[in-house]
Amino acid sequence: MVRVIQWLLRIAGGLIILAVAGIALVYWFASRSLPDYDRVVTIPEGVAQPAAAVEIVRDNANVPHIFGASDADVFYGLGYAHAQDRLWQMMTMRRTVQGRLSEIFGPRTLPIDTLIRRLDLYTLAQRSVEVQDTRTAAALVAYANGVNARLAEINEGALGRGAPEMFLFNAPVAPWQPADSIAMIKLMALQLSGHMAAEIKRARTSLALPDPARLVDILPDAPGSGVAALPSYANLFEADLPRFAMTGEMPADRLSPFHSFEMAGASNAWAAAGQRSANGGTLLASDPHLGFSAPTIWYLARMELSAGGVIGGTIPGIPIVLSGRSEDLGWGITSSYLDDQDLFIEQLNPDNPEEYLTPEGYKTFETRPSIVNIKGAPPVTLTLRWTENGPVLPGSHANLGSITPPGHVASLAWTALTPADTTMSAGLALMYASTVQEALTAGEGFIAPSQNLTLVDGVQIALKTIGLAPRRDAQHQSQGRIPSPGWIASNRWQGALPYDSNPEFVNPQGGILGNTNNKIVNRPFPLNVSHVWGDSQRVQRWQRLMQMREVHTRDSFIEAQLDTVSVTAQSLLSLVAADLWFTGSAAPEGTRTRQRQRALDLLANWNGEMNEHLPEPLIYAAWLRALQDRLIRDDIGPLADEFTHVEPLFIERVYRDVDGASAWCDVIQSAPVETCTDMARLALDDALIWIEERYGPQIEALRWGDAHQATHDHPALGEVPLLRYFVNIRQSTSGGDQTLLRGRTSGKGNDPFLNVHGAGYRGVYDFADPDSSVFVTSTGQSGHFLSRHYDDLGELWRRGEYIPMSLDEDLARAAAVGVTVLQPR
Known part of the structure; x- marks a missing residue:
C-alpha cells in the first residue's frame, strides 16, 4: 500500500512538473514575439531598404514618433511599427477582405469568405493601385516595405512568428502589398455600411405588418420634413411574398465584418471657432465609434513628414492618420449615413437562368470562378456573378432570400465597388493640408466610406460630407429605401453627384458646429443625402451643452465627450410612466406591486444619468426593451427579434398617439383592448422579473456597469476556455445607446x-496651445496579450482620462520606453 501511495505521489509530482514545464515552454515561445523597442535593427537582406536610418521613438504610452530623412522613410517606419505591434490583426484583416479566413479557421468562416468573394473587394483594391497619385503610390510602396522588413526580421531572428496567434493558426504570411492597404479602406467601408441591411429590414417589415401604414411608426424617419408615400414592397413585384418569410441566416461570428444598420458605424465630432473659445484658438473634439475588440482597431502614431508633424489615430495596415492633427490643421470623422448602397431585384430569364432582364432586354451575367480553400475540408468553387448594377448576393445574407421573389436574384450597387478608388490619395492629401480650404479640396477624392469631415485650422472651422454620392432618378420607385426592380431604368444609378453638392458648412455665424450622426440637411429626394440617420437623440444633449457656455475650453469639450446624461430617458420616462407615478395602492413587501413601486420611485428621482454605479439606468433600459418587444411582437412575429434596440421615436409616436400610433398598444390576438398604460405596467413587470433572475431582487443594489461592460474581446481567441481570461478585456462603463459617451x-x-x-479613439485638439491636445484609445498599443501595453490605456479610457498628444520631440524622448533605429544594410 505504501509503495502504491509513493508511486501515486511520484506520478502526481511528475505531472505537475510536466505541466509547469509545458506552461513555461508555451510562455517562452509566446514571449519570443514580444518586440524589443530599444535596439538597432539592421534591415535583413532580400527586402527593400530605407534610404537612410529611420528612428522610432516610443513615448511612455508606447506611441511611436517616427523620424526619417524623407517622407518615404517615415512611411517605412510606420509600416514597421504597425507590424511590430499589430501583425496578427493586420494579417487577419487582410485575409478577411481577401475572403481567405477559412484557410486558417476552417468551415466556421466559409459564409464570410463566400460573401466577401462575391463583393470582390480585393480585386477592386488591386485595380485601384494604378489610379493613386505619385506621392501616395510612393507612400504605399514604402509602407509595404516597412511591414515586410519586420516580417523578414521575424523569420531571420526566429521571433516567435511575430505573434502568439501565429502558433495556434499556423499559415504562411505573404509579403505586404500596396493593394493590401487600399483593401483595408474598403474593409472599413464594409464595416461602416448599413443601408443594404436597412433596405432589407424595411422590406421584411413591410411584408410582415398587418397594416402597412404603421411602417412609419416602427421605422420612423429622422425629424424634419417627410417624404412622399412609397409603394409597399409587395406591390413592386407580381409574385406573392409570404408574411414572416425567413431563410437561413449567416451565423454570427466575431470575425465577420458584416453588421446590422444599428452597428454600422457612429461617431461624434464638434468644433469651436476662436470667438467661442476661452483662449481665442480653435477647438476640435473627435471620437469615432466602431465595434470593440482586443486590441482596439485604433493605433496611435506620430509621423514627422516634410510638411511637418502629424499625430493621431491610425488603423494598422493603412498609412494614414484618420483622425488627428498637424501643427496647423485638425480633423475628425463621423459616419455621414450618406445612402451609398442600393439593392436591386434582378429578374432571371425563365428560359435561361444565366441571363437577367435589363431595360434593353435580357443580358448574360458576367461570371468568374473562385476557389475557397478550407482548412480540414475540401475546397469550394464559387461562381461569382455580376449584373450591370453590381454583384449578385446569396439569399442567406441578412435574410435577403425572404424578400426575393422566385425566379429573381438580388444584386448590390455600392460606391465602394469602384475599381478607381482614390480614397487613399485623398486621405494622404488631407495629412499634408495646412488650411481648412486645402483639406476641403483634398476631400474631393474620397469615394468610400462616406464621412462627415470636421476641420479646424488656426482661424477657421468647417464640416464637409466627403464620399461619392450616387445620382438617383427623381422617379425612382422606392427612392433607394427598399430593394427595387433592377430592370427599370429609373431605378438605376445615373452616375454620381458632384462633390460641390455634398453638404458643407464653413465658419458658421454661431462659431460652433458638429455632428453626432444626426440629420444635417433637409433636402428633397434625390438630393436628400439619406432617409435614415444614426442619431436623433445625442444631438439634443450636444446642442444643450454647446449653448450652455458662451466660450469653451479643451476641458469643456472633454466634459461633453464624456457626458452620460440621456435626454432620451428623461423624455420617454415622462411619457411611458405618466399614469404610473405615485398611483399605486399600498402593497406588502415581497409582492410584485411593491417591487414595481420601488422601481418607479427610483426612476421618478433620476436625472437620466447613465452612470455605471447607479441602478436606475438598468431598470430603465430593461423596461424600455421589454416595452418595445410587447408593442411589436404580436404585429410582426419572429421579425421582432431583429429589432434589437429601442427606437426612441417609435416609443414617442406610440405614447403621443401620433397619427394613431397608439394602436400598437392593443394586442391584436387578444379579445380585450389593451391601453398603453397597461403595456407599460406589464413591460415593467417583465423587466423586473428579468432583472431579479439575472442580478437578484435588491434593485437598489443594482449597478448599470455590471450589465454595461465594455467587451474588448479577441476576435479569434475570445471564446477559447481559460485563454479568454488573458486575451479579453472587460470594463464596467457608463453611458448608453443615446448618450454622448456612447456605449452601444x-x-x-x-x-x-x-x-x-x-x-475606441478619443481626441481633443486645442489650437491655442496645440501641445496641450490629448488623445487615448480603449485598450493599448500592442496586440500581444503578454505585453504591458496590451491594455494599459484601457483603464485611462474607462476613467475618462487621456494622454498628451504632443509633437514636441524632446517630450517624447524624455520618458521613452525605447528607441528603435532601422538601419539600412
Whole structure:
C-alpha cells in the first residue's frame, strides 16, 4: 500500500512538473514575439531598404514618433511599427477582405469568405493601385516595405512568428502589398455600411405588418420634413411574398465584418471657432465609434513628414492618420449615413437562368470562378456573378432570400465597388493640408466610406460630407429605401453627384458646429443625402451643452465627450410612466406591486444619468426593451427579434398617439383592448422579473456597469476556455445607446446590455496651445496579450482620462520606453 501511495505521489509530482514545464515552454515561445523597442535593427537582406536610418521613438504610452530623412522613410517606419505591434490583426484583416479566413479557421468562416468573394473587394483594391497619385503610390510602396522588413526580421531572428496567434493558426504570411492597404479602406467601408441591411429590414417589415401604414411608426424617419408615400414592397413585384418569410441566416461570428444598420458605424465630432473659445484658438473634439475588440482597431502614431508633424489615430495596415492633427490643421470623422448602397431585384430569364432582364432586354451575367480553400475540408468553387448594377448576393445574407421573389436574384450597387478608388490619395492629401480650404479640396477624392469631415485650422472651422454620392432618378420607385426592380431604368444609378453638392458648412455665424450622426440637411429626394440617420437623440444633449457656455475650453469639450446624461430617458420616462407615478395602492413587501413601486420611485428621482454605479439606468433600459418587444411582437412575429434596440421615436409616436400610433398598444390576438398604460405596467413587470433572475431582487443594489461592460474581446481567441481570461478585456462603463459617451449595447442574447460599440479613439485638439491636445484609445498599443501595453490605456479610457498628444520631440524622448533605429544594410 505504501509503495502504491509513493508511486501515486511520484506520478502526481511528475505531472505537475510536466505541466509547469509545458506552461513555461508555451510562455517562452509566446514571449519570443514580444518586440524589443530599444535596439538597432539592421534591415535583413532580400527586402527593400530605407534610404537612410529611420528612428522610432516610443513615448511612455508606447506611441511611436517616427523620424526619417524623407517622407518615404517615415512611411517605412510606420509600416514597421504597425507590424511590430499589430501583425496578427493586420494579417487577419487582410485575409478577411481577401475572403481567405477559412484557410486558417476552417468551415466556421466559409459564409464570410463566400460573401466577401462575391463583393470582390480585393480585386477592386488591386485595380485601384494604378489610379493613386505619385506621392501616395510612393507612400504605399514604402509602407509595404516597412511591414515586410519586420516580417523578414521575424523569420531571420526566429521571433516567435511575430505573434502568439501565429502558433495556434499556423499559415504562411505573404509579403505586404500596396493593394493590401487600399483593401483595408474598403474593409472599413464594409464595416461602416448599413443601408443594404436597412433596405432589407424595411422590406421584411413591410411584408410582415398587418397594416402597412404603421411602417412609419416602427421605422420612423429622422425629424424634419417627410417624404412622399412609397409603394409597399409587395406591390413592386407580381409574385406573392409570404408574411414572416425567413431563410437561413449567416451565423454570427466575431470575425465577420458584416453588421446590422444599428452597428454600422457612429461617431461624434464638434468644433469651436476662436470667438467661442476661452483662449481665442480653435477647438476640435473627435471620437469615432466602431465595434470593440482586443486590441482596439485604433493605433496611435506620430509621423514627422516634410510638411511637418502629424499625430493621431491610425488603423494598422493603412498609412494614414484618420483622425488627428498637424501643427496647423485638425480633423475628425463621423459616419455621414450618406445612402451609398442600393439593392436591386434582378429578374432571371425563365428560359435561361444565366441571363437577367435589363431595360434593353435580357443580358448574360458576367461570371468568374473562385476557389475557397478550407482548412480540414475540401475546397469550394464559387461562381461569382455580376449584373450591370453590381454583384449578385446569396439569399442567406441578412435574410435577403425572404424578400426575393422566385425566379429573381438580388444584386448590390455600392460606391465602394469602384475599381478607381482614390480614397487613399485623398486621405494622404488631407495629412499634408495646412488650411481648412486645402483639406476641403483634398476631400474631393474620397469615394468610400462616406464621412462627415470636421476641420479646424488656426482661424477657421468647417464640416464637409466627403464620399461619392450616387445620382438617383427623381422617379425612382422606392427612392433607394427598399430593394427595387433592377430592370427599370429609373431605378438605376445615373452616375454620381458632384462633390460641390455634398453638404458643407464653413465658419458658421454661431462659431460652433458638429455632428453626432444626426440629420444635417433637409433636402428633397434625390438630393436628400439619406432617409435614415444614426442619431436623433445625442444631438439634443450636444446642442444643450454647446449653448450652455458662451466660450469653451479643451476641458469643456472633454466634459461633453464624456457626458452620460440621456435626454432620451428623461423624455420617454415622462411619457411611458405618466399614469404610473405615485398611483399605486399600498402593497406588502415581497409582492410584485411593491417591487414595481420601488422601481418607479427610483426612476421618478433620476436625472437620466447613465452612470455605471447607479441602478436606475438598468431598470430603465430593461423596461424600455421589454416595452418595445410587447408593442411589436404580436404585429410582426419572429421579425421582432431583429429589432434589437429601442427606437426612441417609435416609443414617442406610440405614447403621443401620433397619427394613431397608439394602436400598437392593443394586442391584436387578444379579445380585450389593451391601453398603453397597461403595456407599460406589464413591460415593467417583465423587466423586473428579468432583472431579479439575472442580478437578484435588491434593485437598489443594482449597478448599470455590471450589465454595461465594455467587451474588448479577441476576435479569434475570445471564446477559447481559460485563454479568454488573458486575451479579453472587460470594463464596467457608463453611458448608453443615446448618450454622448456612447456605449452601444449588443441588444442580443443573455446579456443584451453589454457595451460592444463605441469610441475606441478619443481626441481633443486645442489650437491655442496645440501641445496641450490629448488623445487615448480603449485598450493599448500592442496586440500581444503578454505585453504591458496590451491594455494599459484601457483603464485611462474607462476613467475618462487621456494622454498628451504632443509633437514636441524632446517630450517624447524624455520618458521613452525605447528607441528603435532601422538601419539600412
